[in-house]
Amino acid sequence: MSGIFGVISKNKRCMNQLFYLGDYHSHLGTQFGGVALSGRKMTRKIHNISSSQFKSKLLDEYSSLEGNKGIGAISYEEQPxxxxxxxxxxxxxxxxxxxxxxxxxxxxxxxNFSFSEISNSRINICELVSKLILQKGSLVKGIEYMYSKIEGSISLLILTKKGIYASRDKYGTSSLVVGKSKNGFAVVTETAAFPNLDFKIEKELLPGEVVFINKNGLQQKKKGVKKNLKICAFSWIYTGFPASCYEGVNTEKVRQNCGRCLALADKIKPDLAAGVPDSGTAHAIGYALGKSIPFCRPLVKYTPGYGRSYLPSSQSIRNLVAKMKLIPIKEVIKKKKIVLCEDSIVRGTQLKNYTLTKLWENKAKQVHVRVACPPLMFPCIFNYSTRTKKELVARRAIKAIEKKEIKDVSQYIDDKSPKYDKMVSWIAKDLGATSLKYQKIDDMVSAIGLPKDKLCLYCWTGKR
Ligand code: SF4
Structure with missing residues (x-):
């Protein structure tokens, strides 16, 4: 994932707003943060944020960055x-x-084109997009052409001397929202950035829509196509910030709905519901509400030191950090039947080694794991993903059951088939959980509340 943001200010400087817009997108990327500003001249700053927060890097340059409009990105590669x-x-x-x-x-x-920016030994995707756009007679025609050429999804912002072009990808996979305040306009991936900066939502762009924003307002340059919408369902389940809304649907509420659905589908009688911090928390609150049991925190995250602890690229350091950041509270855990809610299970190793182990070591009576979405079967092909199919715990389970890799996993996707039950039992055993249940896909869709055909569910179904 990445997060993109931009601002147009009626004042001389926009850096204050750009700084906070960047900060409020920090959860969407782990490697690079960058901004570009346009005033008397155009400037840009890009930082590697893998070992410290974007805002701490940007703070040193804050007063030297001039301009009344700017854009930025938190991303897997160097941008802008x-x-x-x-x-x-x-x-x-x-x-x-x-x-x-x-x-x-x-x-x-x-x-005869060449590429000058290299990211992770491949061409920079942002540069590729720019080269495609430049093939046509205007920026808007170039954006249309780029959409006709690419397989995947690209939403973008282009900062010029006159304003900002904003375009949402042709399936609306990620959101792009324009906000308005008395001092100007902002455009963001995450609407969570708006309330504290006094922006109100003006417009969520439609799939494929292009607008131009300057201090006077918004001009539509190309109409979007609502019926093409296939927005990422995973934004609500895991990647999005709780205060954000996409297609008018709030993330925290969806997570609570997910937890409630899991509770209503469950016959067990736990003493308490807990979430794996942070993204499992809202799912657990929903579960607790659905079952009328207490929501408790048997594990707390030591946020002051480990806020960005998932960033180290080495697996051994990631494991060490995963071990250190969650602190168990014996007084909450001992002799309790715990439902532990998680947004999703990717590899399952951290859940097994550093979460469940801590609950068992502190004498939990039972630990029932409940997952807010179905088993992840396919790595994302519409946004940047570091996962491989083989790493996914569901795929490892299938391989162990079948004793070989198989191509057709449809029976394991079908939550009514005996093979699905076998796979879930294998994962439960591997995790060391008392029981394990995943959300049914239709329950996840109803928790989100949009029509199923408007959502991208590829992670779980392999189809779009
Ligand atoms: S494949 Fe998964 S993560 Fe990627 S856009 Fe679709 S639902 Fe979202």
Whole structure:
């Protein structure tokens, strides 16, 4: 995932708002944070944020960054890109991923284009997007052309001397929302950035829509197509911030709905519901409300030191941090039948080694794991993902049951089939849980509240 944000201020400087917009998107990326500003001249700053927060890096430059409009990104690669072109200077940020980047880059090489930015030994996706846009006679036509060429999803912001172009990807996979305040406009991936900066939602862009924003307001440059919407369901389950809304649906409320659905589908009688901090918390609150049992915190996260502790790239350091950041509270755990809610299970190793182990070591009587979404079967192909199919615990379970890798996993996806039950039992045993239940896909969809055909459910079904 990435988060993109921009601001146009009626005042001389927009840096204060840009700084906080960036800070409120920090949960969406772990590697790079960058901003670009346009005033008398165009400037940009990009930082590696893998070992410290974006705001702490940006603070040193805060007073030197001038301009009344700016954009930024928290991302897996270096952004914004600064481009000198026949359309004038512009800066670009993207949120998304291009699956066919290899054939597209070969096509561009054959037309004598070259790439100068390299990220993780591959071309920079933001640069690829800029090169595609530059093939046409205007920025808007170039954006349309880029959408016609890519497989994946790209939402973007382009900062020019006159204003900001904003475009949401053609399926609306990630959200892009324009806000208005008395001092100007902002455009964000996460609406959680708005309330404390006094912005009110003006418009959520439709799939494929392009708008131009300047201090006078918003001009539509290309209509969006509502019926193309396939927004990422995982935004509500895990990646989004609780205070954010996408398509008008609040994330915290969806997570509570998920927990409630899990509770209503459950026959067990636990003493308390707990969430794996932080993203399991709201699911657990919903579970507790659904069962009329207390919500408690048997494990607390030591936020002051480990706020960004998942960032280290080395697995051994990640494991050490995972061990250190959650502190068990024996007085809450001992002799209790605990329901532990989790947003999703990817590999399952941290849940097993550093969460459940702590509950058992502190004499929990039972630990029932409840997961807010179905088993993850496919890595995301619409946004940046570091997961591989093989790593997913559901795939490991299938391999163990079948004694080989199999291609057709449809019976394991079908939650009414005996193979699905076998897979869940295998994972429960592997985790060391008293019991394990995953949310049914239709319950997750009803917790979100949008029509099923408007959601991307590829992670779970392999279909879009
Ligand atoms: S594949 Fe999963 S994470 Fe990716 S957009 Fe679809 S639901 Fe979201």
């Amino acid at each position: 890109l600064y481009v000198k072109s026949r359309f004038g200077d512009f800066c670009l940020v993207i949120n998304g991923w291009v699956n066919n980047w290899k054939p597209l880059s070969r096509e561009l090489f054959s037309k």
